[in-house]
Amino acid sequence: MTSAESGDATRFLSLAQRRILAAACARLVPADDYGPGAVEAGAVDYIEGLLGAFLVYPPRIWAGGPFSGRFGGEASFASFHRLTAVEELAWRTRIEGSKGIAERERLGPVAGLQERYTEGLAALGDDFPALPPEDQDHRLRSAGSFLDLLYQHVCEGLYGAPEYGGNRDLAGWRSIGYLGDVQPRGYPDEEVSGP
Amino acid sequence: MTAWDFHTIIVGSGPAGSTVADELTRAGRSVVIFERGHNHLIDPAHPDDLMQVFSNDELKYTERHFLGPDPWLEPRTFRQSEADGDRLHIGDVNNLPATVGGGGVHADGKLPRLREDDFRVLSELGPIAGATVADWPLTYDDLEPHYATAERLIGVAGLAGANPFAPWRSSPYPMPPGPPMYAALLTSKAAERLGYHPYPAPTGANSVPYDGRPACNNCGFCANFGCPIHAKGDPVAMLRRALLTGRAELRADAFVSRILVQDGRATGVEWIDRDGQTHQELSDDVVVAAGAMETPRLLLLSGFTNENIGRNLMFHMQTYVLGEVPFRVHGHIGRSVTHAHDDHIIVDGPARKAAQAAGLPWIKGGFVEHASPAHVIAEAKLYPWGREHRRLMRDSPMRDRLIGFCMQGEDLPQATNRVDLDPSVRDVRGVPVARTTYRVHRHEIVASEHHGAGLRSIVQETGADRIFSATSPVTGELATIIDSEASKVPISRHVAGTARMGRDPKTSVCDEWGRLWEAPNVLVADSSLFPTISGYGPTLTLVALAIRNVRAFLGRQGEVKA
Numbered sequence: 242m243t244s245a246e247s248g249d250a251t252r253f254l255s256l257a258q259r260r261i262l263a264a265a266c267a268r269l270v271p272a273d274d275y276g277p278g279a280v281e282a283g284a285v286d287y288i289e290g291l292l293g294a295f296l297v298y299p300p301r302i303w304a305g306g307p308f309s310g311r312f313g314g315e316a317s318f319a320s321f322h323r324l325t326a327v328e329e330l331a332w333r334t335r336i337e338g339s340k341g342i343a344e345r346e347r348l349g350p351v352a353g354l355q356e357r358y359t360e361g362l363a364a365l366g367d368d369f370p371a372l373p374p375e376d377q378d379h380r381l382r383s384a385g386s387f388l389d390l391l392y393q394h395v396c397e398g399l400y401g402a403p404e405y406g407g408n409r410d411l412a413g414w415r416s417i418g419y420l421g422d423v424q425p426r427g428y429p430d431e432e433v434s435g436p
Numbered sequence: 437m438t439a440w441d442f443h444t445i446i447v448g449s450g451p452a453g454s455t456v457a458d459e460l461t462r463a464g465r466s467v468v469i470f471e472r473g474h475n476h477l478i479d480p481a482h483p484d485d486l487m488q489v490f491s492n493d494e495l496k497y498t499e500r501h502f503l504g505p506d507p508w509l510e511p512r513t514f515r516q517s518e519a520d521g522d523r524l525h526i527g528d529v530n531n532l533p534a535t536v537g538g539g540g541v542h543a544d545g546k547l548p549r550l551r552e553d554d555f556r557v558l559s560e561l562g563p564i565a566g567a568t569v570a571d572w573p574l575t576y577d578d579l580e581p582h583y584a585t586a587e588r589l590i591g592v593a594g595l596a597g598a599n600p601f602a603p604w605r606s607s608p609y610p611m612p613p614g615p616p617m618y619a620a621l622l623t624s625k626a627a628e629r630l631g632y633h634p635y636p637a638p639t640g641a642n643s644v645p646y647d648g649r650p651a652c653n654n655c656g657f658c659a660n661f662g663c664p665i666h667a668k669g670d671p672v673a674m675l676r677r678a679l680l681t682g683r684a685e686l687r688a689d690a691f692v693s694r695i696l697v698q699d700g701r702a703t704g705v706e707w708i709d710r711d712g713q714t715h716q717e718l719s720d721d722v723v724v725a726a727g728a729m730e731t732p733r734l735l736l737l738s739g740f741t742n743e744n745i746g747r748n749l750m751f752h753m754q755t756y757v758l759g760e761v762p763f764r765v766h767g768h769i770g771r772s773v774t775h776a777h778d779d780h781i782i783v784d785g786p787a788r789k790a791a792q793a794a795g796l797p798w799i800k801g802g803f804v805e806h807a808s809p810a811h812v813i814a815e816a817k818l819y820p821w822g823r824e825h826r827r828l829m830r831d832s833p834m835r836d837r838l839i840g841f842c843m844q845g846e847d848l849p850q851a852t853n854r855v856d857l858d859p860s861v862r863d864v865r866g867v868p869v870a871r872t873t874y875r876v877h878r879h880e881i882v883a884s885e886h887h888g889a890g891l892r893s894i895v896q897e898t899g900a901d902r903i904f905s906a907t908s909p910v911t912g913e914l915a916t917i918i919d920s921e922a923s924k925v926p927i928s929r930h931v932a933g934t935a936r937m938g939r940d941p942k943t944s945v946c947d948e949w950g951r952l953w954e955a956p957n958v959l960v961a962d963s964s965l966f967p968t969i970s971g972y973g974p975t976l977t978l979v980a981l982a983i984r985n986v987r988a989f990l991g992r993q994g995e996v997k998a
Contacts, residue, residue, distance in 0.1 A: 251698065269821040270825045275830065303500060305491070307664035307665075318493070326711070327687075331506045331864075335508070350510065376963075378822070391968070396816035397813055400816050402813040416828045417812065417832065422493065423492065424653070428655065430654065432769050434615050435615065436618060
């Protein structure tokens with residue numbers, strides 16, 4: 242069972258919303274004969290991780306360092322950084338929106354990612370997952386700035402470090418022959434200069 | 437009993453502030469270094485054990501501003517001219533890191549010197565209408581010993597004699613160049629065939645173990661990332677030396693909001709801690725090393741009134757010429773950039789002809805970096821969505837099969853290009869933010885077009901089948917297609933000129949030794965001082981200049997001139 246079907250309490254979207262999101266992600270980057278698409282590579286989980294960043298502590302904003310453990314060293318990416326009070330203010334404003342709270346509206350009202358996803362998925366419609374692919378694409382093309390936002394996040398979910406919830410089993414990186422973070426091993430000099 | 441705890445307050449922990457701390461503490465003075473951002477670099481209690489926080493993580497650094505400043509918490513504003521009203525854009529304007537180590541942390545460490553001519557552009561080349569071109573109040577020869585010191589301190593890898601346009605040097609580079617990147621070998625060979633003079637770029641990343649830090653292991657996360665293994669020496673080396681004396685305190689998460697001034701002398705600073713509480717710190721003197729955006733902001737917040745503060749802001753006009761090749765070049769393996777050429781900095785016959793055809797007396801280009809893109813999220817976002825996405829990511833025409841150049845074109849100083857205080861936008865602490873008013877001079881556009889054509893011929897020579905160019909700020913035809921407000925903001929992280937040094941307080945902010953005309957116990961110690969920016973990255977020069985000026989500040993001018 243994928244997490245898109247699971248109904249996990251640390252996730253922001255409802256089951257119905259997740260189905261729409263997964264169907265949209267599948268159109269943005271579909272799987273092909275050579276590798277997984279956005280859904281198989283965990284882009285939905287990445288987006289849920291961002292929308293629900295503050296449902297866990299420390300919030301899923303900045304992964305730890307210096308090493309993931311994939312190429313040696315002690316694995317530390319999974320220990321996310323704590324945020325200071327003002328950093329939390331910035332990221333809650335981005336994710337939850339300003340909601341009329343004065344300190345979040347210093348530069349004017351902010352539509353949060355949660356609100357943009359809620360509205361964007363609603364506009365795609367409850368029937369979106371059941372539509373034929375060409376109709377799904379038509380609705381996506383009509384989605385305006387939500388399409389841009391969603392595509393940015395799909396790219397991040399496919400090719401970001403897996404500790405953020407996407408790039409499941411390194412599927413995004415593997416499918417393009419990219420190793421990702423390689424510290425502390427690095428690359429040998431021959432690989433720098435050779436073809 | 438003294439009224440203060442430290443002789444000197446230093447504002448900013450980047451390459452300039454760290455260098456000043458090193459010089460002052462070695463001269464026996466006590467310093468406190470204020471840094472508005474976090475400390476992820478060096479544990480003051482154990483300066484020999486560098487902190488292990490930085491990571492190879494594109495999301496964290498490129499998308500989520502881990503090194504700060506968060507453009508919502510600490511925005512800057514931008515407009516091209518007063519005709520735009522109060523501002524066009526709020527957010528990211530030249531967001532150099534706000535973190536201990538400053539711009540040195542995120543840089544990929546290309547550390548060239550300026551050429552002799554760069555210190556006397558007005559005398560050598562003459563004035564240009566609409567620009568405030570000026571000579572520096574010092575020569576290359578004055579600065580050469582300090583360049584040598586700076587290269588040894590940071591640890592610069594390079595090859596003396598490899599660049600025929602390089603200024604004279606008194607000593608070899610402290611380290612040999614690191615391994616050349618494959619793409620740079622291809623573009624270098626093509627450039628040589630056409631008569632250009634590529635050479636291994638002087639780089640502040642260790643090619644061999646140096647100063648107790650390891651050699652770079654080619655991880656590919658250089659520009660925009662902190663180094664997980666501290667193979668980059670800038671400004672770790674200087675900061676560590678300062679802390680090891682026991683006479684330096686590093687105060688992170690501490691924002692200096694005002695220099696306190698009494699009867700034409702600074703008496704200390706007002707600063708705001710991470711909880712928003714305001715404090716005072718007193719001292720004998722104050723060094724401002726906050727960078728060419730934040731330094732003029734602080735001077736203006738402090739009530740200094742010299743009309744030149746914030747003016748003559750310069751960036752680099754970046755010209756990109758890139759070509760798609762039918763094989764992979766793996767720009768993600770190596771230290772971002774390993775080769776450069778300086779031919780476009782020279783005002784030769786063809787450059788003069790191109791200038792004259794455009795009604796200008798001369799044009800200068802800049803340092804050309806031989807570069808290939810490295811990062812995959814940035815690449816993915818360039819491709820369209822749909823079935824093509826996976827195929828394009830595998831074929832990688834915009835990353836793994838892309839070679840070419842970025843020219844850091846010299847930007848002429850203009851009095852109307854400036855930093856001032858935004859009339860209403862405040863940062864999260866409630867302090868007015870820096871507003872930039874900036875548009876390129878025609879010189880930069882003409883130079884970009886002329887030298888861009890030369891770069892295009894080199895890319896053609898490599899056998900690339902699709903070639904394209906772009907500039908930042910966006911100009912020409914592209915500006916009519918891409919007309920977003922953000923595209924008008926230069927993406928260059930190189931800035932200078934906003935507290936110009938000179939011999940006349942009517943035309944400069946600081947005297948020829950970097951001291952503020954309005955309060956001579958305030959030393960400005962960053963690229964704000966530069967009368968002209970040249971076509972080279974400013975870091976090594978601002979470090980060398982800080983060494984020269986702080987030694988003079990200590991009353992050791994004799995030593996400086998000797």
